[in-house]
Amino acid sequence: MTVLKALKKIFGKAEGEQPNPVTPPPVTPSAPRVQPDASADKPSRSASPRTAEAAEKPLQSKEKPAKPRRERPAKPVDTWKLEDFAVVPAEGKTRFHDFKLSPELMHAIHDLGFPYCTPIQAQVLGYTLSGRDAIGRAQTGTGKTAAFLISIITQLLQTPPPKERYMGEPRALIIAPTRELVVQIAKDAADLTKYTGLNVMSFVGGMDFDKQLKLLESRFCDILVATPGRLLDFNQRGEVHLDMVEVMVLDEADRMLDMGFIPQVRQIIRQTPMKGERQTLLFSATFTEDVMNLAKQWTTEPAIVEIEPENVASDTVEQHVYAVAGSDKYKLLYNLITQNDWIRVMVFANRKDEVRRIEERLTRDGISAVQMSGDVPQHKRIRALEGFREGKIRVMVATDVAGRGIHVDAISHVINFTLPETPDDYVHRIGRTGRAGSSGTSISFAGEDDAYALPAIEALLGRKIACEMPPDELLKPVPRKH
16 A cells, blocks of 8 residues: 555555546647539639638637628519510611520610611621631721620520639630720620620730739639730730630731731730631721731631721711811810810820820810820729710810720710821721711811821722811910919
């Protein structure tokens, strides 16, 4: 017993004490496993860091009692039927009903108020809906954007997406030369896909890269609209992969040639499937030899659609030219706007510094104006365009960056403060007015520095434009604002 007592004393156990229970060492809990998103067949190649942080964040032991939720009204059931989109057949016109389009797409077309196809839509869709490549030539404002979007949406709805797919793998790719055109195409695509469940994304330079990346990581991309430079940024960083592109569209191919984008476009196209394995649509306002050579490289037995207007410039645009000294141009502009009380006017100039000066003088003289040029940051350009579109701004002063692809209803007048050096740009400028059958007016100021451009413009139009002297009341001095 003495030995036993001694042993217990050594181990710190007095006689009669109960042994302490053995406490196991603390175990560090493993991070909960993140369940894969049931809606995705394949995770994004660029996993969002926020997902991992959320998975490792421990649950709080005490939580605030949840506020009672209000009853949400039941979502109204969409009862729209194709019968609600009744369009009477008309001789010489093609209805969207004449093509096999999905009810979801027809619903969107109905919402937009388009009962009949424009000529280029009628001709292009006849080929592209059967899967053929196509090259289309049409002037601005003819509806070509809707033509290729309807074809893309139909293809994506008829063909289920692949089971193995990353977030950054678009199924359709549209490349356009300017930021404004990309934004406009993406807006039109969103309008046409709103009942389909397809996702539309747009990537342009001059806007926050990380925001665009976060959007790409948040959901699958079905239709991607982008400028060449920003698309290459995403592609070279491994965020966008073009190996699953089913339909590729090159819009304003002639403008991309003029702006020097073709080397970048070639790099992009090399990342897509071979031309026989994708559908390729190419649109251009002009069919130069260079444009046709590109089309031959990138398309397979394309259908060629050319829409020739009766005149190069729209019949709905009344055209005037005022012969005026350069020093009197601003007075003429100010008096035209104020004396006629015009409320939505586009003014074009050839150089960025001219655009800035005109906008600043109009603003100083009490006329609400914004400028649109390559020097203006993209977010400001979008805000300016929306203000002009909504009627909050009376005058938009722009370089030819705004000459194509900007759709603003009810522009009553286009003024060429300086005549463009390229005759085609004249056509695109005045095409901002007189759209969709409405009437419009263009007024060009021909001064000592730019009157030389007039003969080439008249040659393109195939007719003379009478040159007038402005009446004296339009050359009155601009009143000073106190």
